[in-house]
Amino acid sequence: MRWRDIGDLPCSVARALSVVGDRWTLLVLRDAFLGVRRFGDFHADLGTSRHRLADRLHKLVEHGVLARVPYAERPRRFEYRLTEKGRDLYPVVVSLTRWGDRWMAGRDGPPIELVHRGCGRRIMPTLACPECGEGVGARDMQVRPGRALRKKAPAWRPTEELR
Amino acid sequence: MRWRDIGDLPCSVARALSVVGDRWTLLVLRDAFLGVRRFGDFHADLGTSRHRLADRLHKLVEHGVLARVPYAERPRRFEYRLTEKGRDLYPVVVSLTRWGDRWMAGRDGPPIELVHRGCGRRIMPTLACPECGEGVGARDMQVRPGRALRKKAPAWRPTEELR
DNA sequence: TTGACTCAGTTCTAATTTGGAACCTATTGT
């Protein structure tokens, strides 16, 4: 299977990765969440090749994750801003941050800290059930096929327990 | 900058991606969260080359995300199970699922559904503040440099607002 | 005891993707 075909699989992870699963793309988004907007700033911060960067930015614009909006005429210049679709990737970036903080940090601790504007405390957001509010981990959730999958692959059954 | 060096950056996202940012790796983990454990099952489900798959599995074992545990002697056979470090990637996989469900699903809706064992409801976990319990998005959080970063790059300042 | 089969890989080659340097275009500042 070719990587470019993963977006066609009946799997939301695969479809999401077909947009953000390329090398550098999630780091571009990390920068975007830190407020970076211009080609030169992304380039300086990421250290990737201008070629790849231009490619990634344009692909994210195509997918509606970033918007290319002019910020100057003569010469015409554009910047890249997160759309609603793009901002909705925040949980992905934060979850990677949380995991990196926990398992990959040096002994000086996490490189950045987050403060919740709502309550003013320094926290790292975690996954919770939006109905009952409890924090959830892999073992608290049970998987079952949705309508789309029952149609396409009626035989598929997830394992019941994650041990 | 070479991809193999991103793990050395003072950024938890970059460090996390140095482990799980390779093509197929997050799909291997998705399968693992669905209960897949054996080489042949990963291969059948993912459709990636055996070569890449073997590589990714061994790399994840090296990083302690999966454990290679024997399930048969004569012939010796191994399966790959999530460790605690691996299970802690659940928020990343769920966040990708949530985004894929919301922005990339076909008209039959999401391929799979999740049920919270705690309250029995069909939900999709979301990000919340572990202190006050409120749901959080990109605009609810403020960024500031941590100790590790103040040491290495004292001049760095994140933008205050995400507009 | 031979031959088919299973599982978990490894090896090989061609095709694709990436990284890095150099170049291009439009405009402003000196």
Added chain:
DNA sequence: ACAATAGGTTCCAAATTAGAACTGAGTCAA
């Protein structure tokens, strides 16, 4: 006129990937 700034594009060598074929240890059935 000339350098500087911003945002790219072009080119090529090097690295990575996909897919098919092969390996090796052991089981099973005739």
